[in-house]
Amino acid sequence: MSHKVVVPIGPYHPLQEEPEFFQLYVEGEKVVDIDIIIGYNHRGIEKIAEAKHYDQVAYLVERICGICSSSHPYAYVLAVEDLLGGELAVVPERALYIRTIIDELQRIHSHLLWLGLAGHFIGYNTVWMWAWKYREPVLDCFEIISGNRNNYAMFKIGGVRRDIRDEDIPVLNKAMDEIEPALKMFRGAIMDDPVIQMRLKGIGVLTKKQAIDWCVVGPTARASGVNIDIRRDEPYGALALGTISWNVILEQEGDIFAKTVLRILEMEECVGIIRQCLKKLPKGEIDFNVKDIPPGEGIGRVEAPRGECFHYIRSDGTSRPVRHKIRAPSFMNVASNKVACIGGTISDAAITLAAVDPCYCCTERLAVIERPSGKRIMNGWDLIKLSQEKTQRIKEKIGHA
Amino acid sequence: MGIAEIVRERLNGKIISWQMSNPRRYYLTVKKEDIVTVARVLFEDLSLRFCIASGVDTPEGIEILYHFTDDKSGIIFSVRTIIEDKNQPDIDSLVTVFSAAEWIEREMWEMLGINFRGHPNLKRLLLAEDWPEGEYPLRKKK
Numbered sequence: 001m002s003h004k005v006v007v008p009i010g011p012y013h014p015l016q017e018e019p020e021f022f023q024l025y026v027e028g029e030k031v032v033d034i035d036i037i038i039g040y041n042h043r044g045i046e047k048i049a050e051a052k053h054y055d056q057v058a059y060l061v062e063r064i065c066g067i068c069s070s071s072h073p074y075a076y077v078l079a080v081e082d083l084l085g086g087e088l089a090v091v092p093e094r095a096l097y098i099r100t101i102i103d104e105l106q107r108i109h110s111h112l113l114w115l116g117l118a119g120h121f122i123g124y125n126t127v128w129m130w131a132w133k134y135r136e137p138v139l140d141c142f143e144i145i146s147g148n149r150n151n152y153a154m155f156k157i158g159g160v161r162r163d164i165r166d167e168d169i170p171v172l173n174k175a176m177d178e179i180e181p182a183l184k185m186f187r188g189a190i191m192d193d194p195v196i197q198m199r200l201k202g203i204g205v206l207t208k209k210q211a212i213d214w215c216v217v218g219p220t221a222r223a224s225g226v227n228i229d230i231r232r233d234e235p236y237g238a239l240a241l242g243t244i245s246w247n248v249i250l251e252q253e254g255d256i257f258a259k260t261v262l263r264i265l266e267m268e269e270c271v272g273i274i275r276q277c278l279k280k281l282p283k284g285e286i287d288f289n290v291k292d293i294p295p296g297e298g299i300g301r302v303e304a305p306r307g308e309c310f311h312y313i314r315s316d317g318t319s320r321p322v323r324h325k326i327r328a329p330s331f332m333n334v335a336s337n338k339v340a341c342i343g344g345t346i347s348d349a350a351i352t353l354a355a356v357d358p359c360y361c362c363t364e365r366l367a368v369i370e371r372p373s374g375k376r377i378m379n380g381w382d383l384i385k386l387s388q389e390k391t392q393r394i395k396e397k398i399g400h401a
Numbered sequence: 402m403g404i405a406e407i408v409r410e411r412l413n414g415k416i417i418s419w420q421m422s423n424p425r426r427y428y429l430t431v432k433k434e435d436i437v438t439v440a441r442v443l444f445e446d447l448s449l450r451f452c453i454a455s456g457v458d459t460p461e462g463i464e465i466l467y468h469f470t471d472d473k474s475g476i477i478f479s480v481r482t483i484i485e486d487k488n489q490p491d492i493d494s495l496v497t498v499f500s501a502a503e504w505i506e507r508e509m510w511e512m513l514g515i516n517f518r519g520h521p522n523l524k525r526l527l528l529a530e531d532w533p534e535g536e537y538p539l540r541k542k543k
Contacts, residue, residue, distance in 0.1 A: 039527040047538055086423060215451045215501035227472070228450070234425060234475030299426060299468065299477055301452075312455050312466070325455035327505075332453075335504050 003027065007346060009353070011040055020334075022353060029345045034338055049324035054080060054293055057321065058155055061311075064328065066150050067113060070106050071304035072326070073155040074099065075311040078236060078300025080157050080293060083315060087236055092285040095159040097277045100237035100244070101172075102145070102154050103302065104270040104277075108179065109138040110305035111263040114357045115186065118260060121351045122199050127189070134182040137175045144168050159287030169278050176271050176278075183268050191261055200257035204352030206340045207254055214336035217329045218307020220356045223262045224254035230303035244276045256355045263357075293317070304329050306357050330356065404447070404471045408478060411442050425474075428466075430481045433492050436467070439480060440498045443469045449478065451501050456509040458541045459483075463490045463513055484515065491516035512539040 010021035019040035025033035045064060049057050061072040081087045087096070112135040119127025139149040145164055146152035154160050164172075190196055206216070211224035221228055229248045231239050238244055249265045251258035295317040301310045307329030314323040333356035341352050405427055409419065415438065417430040431439050443449045452468040462485040469478045484490040494517035495502040506517045507526040514537040517523060525532070 039525070039529070042527040044538065082423070082426065212450075213500050215499060230475075233470075233472045297422065297428065297479075299479070308452070310452050310468070312453075312468070314457065323455065323457045325453070327453035331504065332501060335501070 004032065009349070011037070022337075022349075024341070024346060024349055026346055029347070031341050031344050031346060031349055034341050036334065036337060038334070046324055046326055049321060049326075051320065053319040054157060054321065057324065058157070059153065061326065062151050062153060062155075064326070067110050068106060068304045068306060068309070069151045070102050070154060071302050071309045072311070072328070073153075074103060074236075075300045075302045075304075075309045076313070076324075077155045077157050078302065079298040079311040079313040080300070080315075081298070082300055083293065083296045083298030083313060084157075084290065088240060090158050090288055090290060092159060092288055093241070093282050094163075094284045095286045096241065097238040097281045098145075098160045098164055098286065099155070100239060101164070101274055101277045102142075102152060102160075103237060104273045105138055105141055107305045108267050108270045109135050109142075110357075111267050112138065114305075115190075115260070115263060117354060118256075118351065121354050122196070124196065127186075130182075130189075131186070134179060137178055141172055141175050144171060156287065157293075158290035159285070161287075163286050164281065169281070172278055173275065176275055180268075180271055183264065183271065186264050187268075190264060196260075197257060200260060200351070201253075201255055203256050203348050204340045204344060204355050205253070205255045206336055208252075210336065210339045211254065214332065214339065216307070216333050216336045216356075218303065218305070218333070219259055219262050219266065220307060220333045220336065222249065223251045223258040225250065225252040228308070230301050230308050234301065236302060238277050238280075239273075243280055244273055246273050256351055259355050293319070306330055307333060333357075404474055404476055405478075407447065408443065411446065412439060415439055425476050426479070427476065428479045428481060430483070433482045433484055436480070436482055437493045437495065437498065440467065440469075440495050443478065443480070444498055447471075451495075451499055452477065454502070454505050454509065456513045456515060456539065458487075458513060458539060461485070462487060463515060465492065465509070465515070467495070489516070490514065491518055493518050494520040496520055511537070513537050514540065 005026050007024040007026055008021065009024065012019055021037040023035040023037065024031050045060060049060060052060055058073045058076055061076045062069050064072045078087055081090050084090050112131045116128040116131030119125065119131060142152055143149050145168065146154050146162055154162060206220065206224050208225045211221050211226045217228065227248065227250055232248050246269050249262050249269065251262045293315050295315050298313045299311070301308050309329055310327040312325040313321050316322050337353055337356065341349055344352055409416065415431050415435045417432065420428045422428060444451060449469040449471050452470050454465055454467045457464045462483045464481060464483050467480040469480065470476065484492055492515060494506055496506065497519060503522065504526055506520050507523060509515050510517060510523055511525050511528050
């Protein structure tokens with residue numbers, strides 16, 4: 001007679017720092033069923049979008065996710081541009097290249113972030129530290145282009161908001177030169193490491209059949225041998241012009257090792273795409289000021305770091321969308337955890353649940369605090385000091401000082 | 402023969418209206434009774450991928466758009482179906498065809514109040530437990 005025990009992970013995930021709740025039903029060490037409960041972070045953005053005008057919605061959807069924060073505005077502007085006759089018809093060529101540079105830079109930083117977390121999850125903290133160390137220069141690239149490390153606010157209907165200055169191009173190229181050997185190092189450190197192979201091979205397998213049944217997208221699908229990539233299937237940005245050469249990475253095994261390898265190899269492709277875009281960046285306008293949105297329907301989708309990000313817009317000719325449907329890639333991928341997790345052990349569940357790279361937000365490194373005496377800028381050390389002082393106060397309050 | 406012609410031929414007799422908004426976007430309307438048959442043809446026979454479904458509250462009724470995509474050509478077929486009875490809207494669940502419909506049907510059920518017949522686990526996905534019964538956030542006010 002078997003005895004089922006429930007192991008709760010959440011509602012606040014101890015590692016992913018994101019509110020989601022997995023109830024694992026286990027018999028001994030083996031996971032026999034899983035219940036995924038989400039909705040703790042539901043902000044009603046689809047409803048809010050109906051009350052904003054078209055320019056404001058781009059800012060709104062940027063706030064859906066802090067990691068792939070340019071995928072949502074990109075998919076949204078593509079949806080509106082689909083209604084206007086297509087991206088190529090209403091966006092200047094220079095803006096197309098800038099859009100692709102942002103999109104690919106984001107993929108590198110997102111994959112590095114996941115790689116670091118995956119290393120952390122399996123107790124290989126060196127990978128975590130390395131990955132996040134090499135992620136920093138990528139965020140610096142964003143800061144150079146847009147002024148922000150996250151939430152770049154680059155996308156607008158008909159173009160981009162900021163240009164890439166000529167003097168910044170060598171700086172960006174240098175950053176790519178620095179990241180390339182780091183990616184090679186990761187490739188060696190992970191693909192040839194026997195311990196990582198033993199830990200990740202054959203774990204959390206999502207078969208091709210299951211991947212098709214659950215309609216998963218992005219690296220989760222490609223690691224299971226489902227050959228889909230929106231960048232190739234419905235090209236957008238500079239990739240639609242046919243001037244950039246790159247490859248879709250495909251793996252067959254569907255386990256976590258395949259997902260890891262796939263993301264590392266994909267980053268190398270991103271570096272290649274960015275280099276070509278910087279080289280071929282044409283001169284000219286960055287924005288055709290689009291004024292009116294006609295009635296109709298439009299669908300836009302981009303290959304976010306986690307997979308296909310899907311936006312549907314319906315317009316009645318007014319300044320606000322009548323309906324705005326948003327489907328983030330994790331919506332499809334997280335649901336597939338149900339099959340990937342069952343049959344494994346509890347100790348594998350943590351990394352299996354994280355292998356689809358569910359979204360979560362990252363922190364700021366600089367904070368400005370309003371004081372009566374005026375604004376004060378706090379650096380990282382000031383924040384640590386504040387935190388230590390607070391801990392001390394709490395300790396004193398409960399008598400543990 | 403392109404995938405669009407194949408879809409049109411295979412769904413012969415089921416399509417009420419067919420519209421191409423551009424070469425990569427097709428919108429077709431079918432009767433709500435036919436939705437499972439149509440989904441089976443698109444997903445199983447033609448190997449299209451189910452992207453997502455979006456429910457819209459319109460004056461004519463509650464409209465559901467099921468977006469299917471052909472990943473070889475990048476074409477999206479949006480299958481539109483209208484449920485006229487707004488008081489008790491119901492339609493057959495597509496979970497029997499593909500598991501990916503499970504979450505989105507739960508979402509449409511709580512957001513628009515559409516009953517999906519045959520759904521194995523029709524409970525709340527995103528809304529809080531204490532959200533009042535019978536209040537559907539994405540319904541438009543009269």
